[in-house]
Amino acid sequence: MASYRIALNFEDGVTRFVECNEGEKVLDAAFRNKINLPMDCSDGVCGTCKCRAESGAYDLGDDFIDDALTADEAANGLVLTCQMKPSSDCVIAVPTTSGACKTGQQKLTATVAGVVAHNDVAIVLEFDVEAAAAPAFLPGQYVNIGVPGSGQSRSYSFSSAPGEQRIGFLIKKIPGGLMSTWLERAEVGTKLELTGPLGSFYLREVQRPLLFLAGGTGLAPFLSMLEVLAQSNSQQKVHLIYGVTRDLDLVLVDEIEAYTKRLANFTYNTVVAEEASSHPRKGWVTQHMPPEALNGGNVDVYLCGPPAMVDAVRKYFDDNGVTPNSFHYEKFTPNAVVREAA
The missing domain is CATH 2.40.30.10 (Translation factors)
Known part of the structure; x- marks a missing residue:
C-alpha cells in the first residue's frame, strides 16, 4: 500500500512527520502517531481542524459543509484534516502549538x-x-x-x-x-x-524563480536546499548571492560551484564587504543584486544571515519598490538563532 510523508508544522516551530496511508485522512494518520490535531466533530461540520496545505496533492473530501470550509478557503490552500486525503507528500501548517496537540520535539x-x-x-x-x-x-x-x-x-x-x-x-x-x-x-x-x-525557514514548493541570499554561515540551509533542487532536477532559475566580511570568510565555494553543473539554471555570486579586499565584488549583497534575479517581483526570496543583513535587504526592497512574490528570512546571532519568518 502506498503511503505519503506529511510534515506537520506547528506555530511554535516544531515539525513532526507522519506517514499517511493511501486513502487515509490526515487527522487519522496524526492520531495514529499520537498527535492530537485540533478537532471537535471529525465529520467536516465544525471547521475546528482547519489547517493550511503549503504543498502537495490531495483530495479535499466530499463530506463537509460550506460553513466548515468555503470554496474561497479551499482555493487558498485551506483544508479540513478530518477530510483531507493526500495523494503525495504534503506540508501542512497547523495553527496551534505542538504542546496543544500533545506532541513535542523528536x-x-x-x-x-x-x-x-x-x-x-x-x-x-x-x-x-x-x-x-x-x-x-x-x-x-x-x-x-x-x-x-x-x-x-x-x-x-x-x-x-x-x-x-x-x-x-x-x-x-x-x-x-x-x-x-x-x-x-x-x-x-x-x-x-x-x-x-x-523552524519555519524552509524551501516551499518551487513554482517560480528563486533568489537565495546568504550571509556568512547562513550559507548552510541553502546547501541543503540546493541539494534537494539538484536531486529533483529542478528547471527553475536559482540565483545565490553569498556575502561575507573578509576574503577568508568565503568557505565551501567549491561546493557551490559544483551545483552549476548539477542544477540546470543555477548561478551565484560572492560578495566581500571589507574595503581592503581584492575581491571583484566588494560591498553588500544589496549592491550586487542583478535586476534579472528579482524577475520583476515574480520571485521567491530566501534570506539567512545576521540581523543587520536582514534589515538591510528589507530596507532595499522598500526603498526600491521591490515586492517579491514571497520573502522568507531567518536572522541569527553567533550563539542563538532568532526565528522570524514573513
Missing part, C-alpha cells in the same frame, strides 16, 4: 563522523546516523545539538539534504564559544543528541 542520537575547520571562520561538523534513523526535515530547517558535559545546546541548520545517513552542519567558529571550544577536542565516534527538526 530526539536523535548521532555519531560524530568528521570535524573540519575552514580557516578561522567555520567548522564543518558531520554525523553518521543509522539508516532507520535518517532524519526527516524540510530543507532549511535546524536542530538543537547538545554540547557534551554542558547541559546546553546550540541551534544549527542542516547543510545536507533530508533523509541522508551522513548529515552536515556549517558552524561559525567563535573564540571561547561553547560549541567551538568543544569541537576543538571532539573525537570521531562521539555520540551527541540532536533535537528537532525546528
Whole structure:
C-alpha cells in the first residue's frame, strides 16, 4: 500500500512527520502517531481542524459543509484534516502549538563522523546516523545539538539534504564559544543528541524563480536546499548571492560551484564587504543584486544571515519598490538563532 510523508508544522516551530496511508485522512494518520490535531466533530461540520496545505496533492473530501470550509478557503490552500486525503507528500501548517496537540520535539542520537575547520571562520561538523534513523526535515530547517558535559545546546541548520545517513552542519567558529571550544577536542565516534527538526525557514514548493541570499554561515540551509533542487532536477532559475566580511570568510565555494553543473539554471555570486579586499565584488549583497534575479517581483526570496543583513535587504526592497512574490528570512546571532519568518 502506498503511503505519503506529511510534515506537520506547528506555530511554535516544531515539525513532526507522519506517514499517511493511501486513502487515509490526515487527522487519522496524526492520531495514529499520537498527535492530537485540533478537532471537535471529525465529520467536516465544525471547521475546528482547519489547517493550511503549503504543498502537495490531495483530495479535499466530499463530506463537509460550506460553513466548515468555503470554496474561497479551499482555493487558498485551506483544508479540513478530518477530510483531507493526500495523494503525495504534503506540508501542512497547523495553527496551534505542538504542546496543544500533545506532541513535542523528536530526539536523535548521532555519531560524530568528521570535524573540519575552514580557516578561522567555520567548522564543518558531520554525523553518521543509522539508516532507520535518517532524519526527516524540510530543507532549511535546524536542530538543537547538545554540547557534551554542558547541559546546553546550540541551534544549527542542516547543510545536507533530508533523509541522508551522513548529515552536515556549517558552524561559525567563535573564540571561547561553547560549541567551538568543544569541537576543538571532539573525537570521531562521539555520540551527541540532536533535537528537532525546528523552524519555519524552509524551501516551499518551487513554482517560480528563486533568489537565495546568504550571509556568512547562513550559507548552510541553502546547501541543503540546493541539494534537494539538484536531486529533483529542478528547471527553475536559482540565483545565490553569498556575502561575507573578509576574503577568508568565503568557505565551501567549491561546493557551490559544483551545483552549476548539477542544477540546470543555477548561478551565484560572492560578495566581500571589507574595503581592503581584492575581491571583484566588494560591498553588500544589496549592491550586487542583478535586476534579472528579482524577475520583476515574480520571485521567491530566501534570506539567512545576521540581523543587520536582514534589515538591510528589507530596507532595499522598500526603498526600491521591490515586492517579491514571497520573502522568507531567518536572522541569527553567533550563539542563538532568532526565528522570524514573513
